[in-house]
Amino acid sequence: MSDVPLDPSARPEHPARADETNTPQPGASGRWLPRWPRAGADLPEPAVDAPDAPVAAVPPQERQAPLGQPGPNILKNAGSDTHLYGDVEVVAGVIEELILQTRKREVLEGSEISRSRLLEQPFVRGRHWESVREEAVDPATGRLRQPVLIIVAPRSWGSTTLALRLLAEHTDDRTTVVKLDVDWNAPSKGRLPLEKTHAFQLDLKHREHDQLSAEFLDGLSAHAANLRDCRSHLVLTVAQELWRDHRLSDREGVRVVHLHDGPDAQQVVEDHLAANGYAQLVASMQSWPKAQAALRGLTAVAAVRAAHTIVAGPGRNTRTCSRHSRRAAAVESPRRAWRRASPRR
Known part of the structure; x- marks a missing residue:
């Protein structure tokens, strides 16, 4: 379903796969938020052996937050994600845990594409394509404006080529470019991979299995927050006839652009x-x-x-x-x- 023509001279890259060595430590709970006691649960009785013994003062930074409230250095937003601010090591640990949890799921697989090979391929910059690029790229940084970019275009207009070119030109040189293969019955946020410094590209053009919904875009918005923390990106190319629902539009962390003309x-x-x-x-x-x-x-x-x-x-x-x-x-x-x-x- 890709717009990229077969290049007989290209050599297949090694398929991108999760690092199987990063597994949780034995005995780890797998949780990254503190385990708060449930409301109404029986709390342990205080010790009474030494009633006159002085009670050690608990430093303010070690005191537990009241039930139902986030812990220190944790800020909850209105969405389903929890973002951490503060200790760099704590934030890094949260990202690692998110990646490990994602790897346990049956996520989409793909093939790594050489950035230098993408940049060497012929590419026609039409006037309209240049305007689309300006919509997607922040002129101040030269990077993509949002972690998730959706390109809506008629079939065979070269949207896949445009998507891969944007990732090759406007992501960090250390970022790994991966073209994902679709093998689902319906788009699912839970099937999207999450890795550090990766740029994923995915074509959604099957008339039955790639039907989009507002719920999927809401999930993409939550996924975009995790991608931003990992300094990664996802670019989707969507066939124009699949973009019919009036509820499909920009979300937090998601940028939507439309191709109205192809290259000469x-x-x-x-x-x-x-x-x-x-x-x-x-x-x-x-x-x-x-x-x-x-x-x-x-x-x-x-x-x-x-x-x-x-x-x-x-x-x-x-x-x-x-x-x-x-x-x-x-x-x-x-x-x-x-x-x-x-x-x-």
Whole structure:
């Protein structure tokens, strides 16, 4: 369901998986909030063996908070999450516990993608795409405005390519980029992974299994708070026909942008041909109006496929042929290459 075309030259990355070594210590309760006594429970009787013994004063910072109130350095918000402020070690421990709890669930898996390879791939920056990027990125920091970004777009307009490019360009260089695979019957916040300094990308385009709801977006808002604590991000690409519910909109920690136009198809083809060493074929296309007319109106995915068809045409091996033979083939038969690549309308 991805908009990214198959790249035969790309090598599969190692699948991202949870670190199996970070398991809780034996005997640990697995809880990160203090265990308060329940209201009405029988409290232990005070010791009476030494009534005259002085009672040691309890420092204020060690006194327990009243029942029903958060403990020290804990601030509860109106949502389902509890955020900690204060001791850095305490906050780090809470994040580690959240990650461990997430790993115990059956979360989505995916494959790590090389950031450098993403940045090397041809990418057309249309005027509309640039405006969408400005909506998603904070100009002061150069980072994504929110931990969760949702890109709503028609199918085959290149939304997956845009999502991965945003993660590659606007997250920290130490952040691991992971493309997740969908294997659920319905979107679930509990299936989303949580790791430190990770940038996840997920396509939601299945007409039955990827139907969105306001409840799922509410869960994304809670998940966004945990992502922020882990310095991680999640970018979802959603097919436009799945974004119908009027309750679907921005949430706390969630940014929604819409693609209303795709990149120029001819520019996409030219960039991909030039990247593969076919500059002469690009020049031939620019002087051939019929080839330009054949590309007009193509989606981004169709334009990339047309370029790959030209590059990897019959009797041509792009890995072993020399630069001279590629240039000669482009000069000798540009029209034949374009007829093969142009889709039939």
